[in-house]
Amino acid sequence: MAEPDPVHPTLSDGVVSLRALEAEALLHSFIVLAEDGPVGQLAIQELGDAVGQLTWATDQSYQRRGFATRAVRLATDYAFGALRLDRVQAEVDARNHPALRIAARAGLRREGLLRGYRTIEGERHDRVLLARLASDPGPETQAGFIGLVNSTLPRTRLIAHVVIRDNQGRIMLAETTYKTDWELPGGVVETFESPREGAARETWEELGIELPIGKLLCVDWLPPWRGWDDAVELLFDGGIHGPELLSRLTLQPREIRRVEFCTLEQARERCLPGTHRRLVAVVGAPEGRVLYLERGAPPGSTEPIF
Structure with missing residues (x-):
């Protein structure tokens, strides 16, 4: 020694x-x-x-x-x-x-x-x-x-999307360049950024327009999927707009191919099942109620993950 x-x-x-x-x-x-x-x-x-x-x-x-x-x-x-x-x-x-x-x-x-x-x-x-x-x-x-x-402490992704509707109750969805399913405007909230600020920033970056971000509509927990860790998604109210809104947009070409106002049936065809369930829940929620969901459905649901 x-x-x-x-x-x-x-x-x-x-x-x-x-x-x-x-x-x-x-x-x-x-x-x-x-x-x-x-x-x-x-x-x-x-x-x-x-x-x-x-x-x-x-x-x-x-x-x-x-x-x-x-x-x-x-x-x-x-x-x-x-x-x-x-x-x-x-x-x-x-x-x-x-x-x-x-x-x-x-x-x-x-x-x-x-x-x-x-x-x-x-x-x-x-x-x-x-x-x-x-x-x-x-x-x-x-x-x-x-x-x-x-x-x-665990680091969980926080996603903030915006529900933008037209006078007919249709919801704006975006076809992205990096995946086949359509999505709401918005995205991942950055470190030390508030969810509301993240929703506004992502909407501006994707659509080239500043929209008022309204009340919180939904909190949804997403389980791990296809290599992604779990995440929490927040949906904010983006207001009701006339058809002229589409002509005011300047899309980010690296991310967004096109946007359209879609019915829930069109959303079913274009979005992942979990995204569609989330939209159905938000549209059908009583006025003023903030929903808590898991996988786009009430806790305990046996619906498929996505």
């Missing part, structure tokens, strides 16, 4: 200690100590540009007792202080949920997924990339806690 490094003092939080071993170039190795004995190992590898890579392992008999979390916190503080690093990161096997929790509790935020990044027993496996910056608030603070939780 390597000898303790006399240059680096032992780090401790009163429960767990890190005893430094002799450094090898840019690799800083530690024995993790608790309860008067070794319980694991930890290392910080300097990668250059003030970035460090953190790895750790806890002996099986000492797992699930909080020692690893304390050790990773101590090592991270040491990296920012004595080593003057600006960033400490870790790559954790996506299947190793205890290690992911340890990293999060120590203040490392989830940044992304490295798909097929490591080969284990002849198979490619994903790794989760987590990191903490020297400028990040500590995990024990409110700001640090919020940052950690935000980095791990």
Whole structure:
């Protein structure tokens, strides 16, 4: 076993200690100590540009007792202080949920997924990339806690479409260039954009006209489908307009081939079943009621997904 490094003092939080071993170039190795004995190992590898890579392992008999979390916190503080690093990161096997929790509790935020990044027993496996910056608030603070939780919360697509009708009650549908089924004007809401603002922006980009975005008509949850993750779709009222509206449009040619006011029967022929169900529900809803749907139907429906 390597000898303790006399240059680096032992780090401790009163429960767990890190005893430094002799450094090898840019690799800083530690024995993790608790309860008067070794319980694991930890290392910080300097990668250059003030970035460090953190790895750790806890002996099986000492797992699930909080020692690893304390050790990773101590090592991270040491990296920012004595080593003057600006960033400490870790790559954790996506299947190793205890290690992911340890990293999060120590203040490392989830940044992304490295798909097929490591080969284990002849198979490619994903790794989760987590990191903490020297400028990040500590995990024990409110700001640090919020940052950690935000980095791990699910990200669900939010879609905002607009129901634009004519005097005959028909609904404007668009034939797009990138799929065969027709859709309502609108699209995916951008990060930090309100759904209503997203609906207005998408309508402007697709149709070249600013339309007033009215009240919310419907909230619809869409399950995973054809490689897409799940999503939430909102339908907003786009008002009732005369036939001259079509002549005022300037369509985005990269996305929209044409638009027409369509009856519900025409929508059945041109749209996905879920889209048609959603339109039927909105048109038939009592005045002023906002619908909650799943797959375009009331929760519990056995209708096909799309």
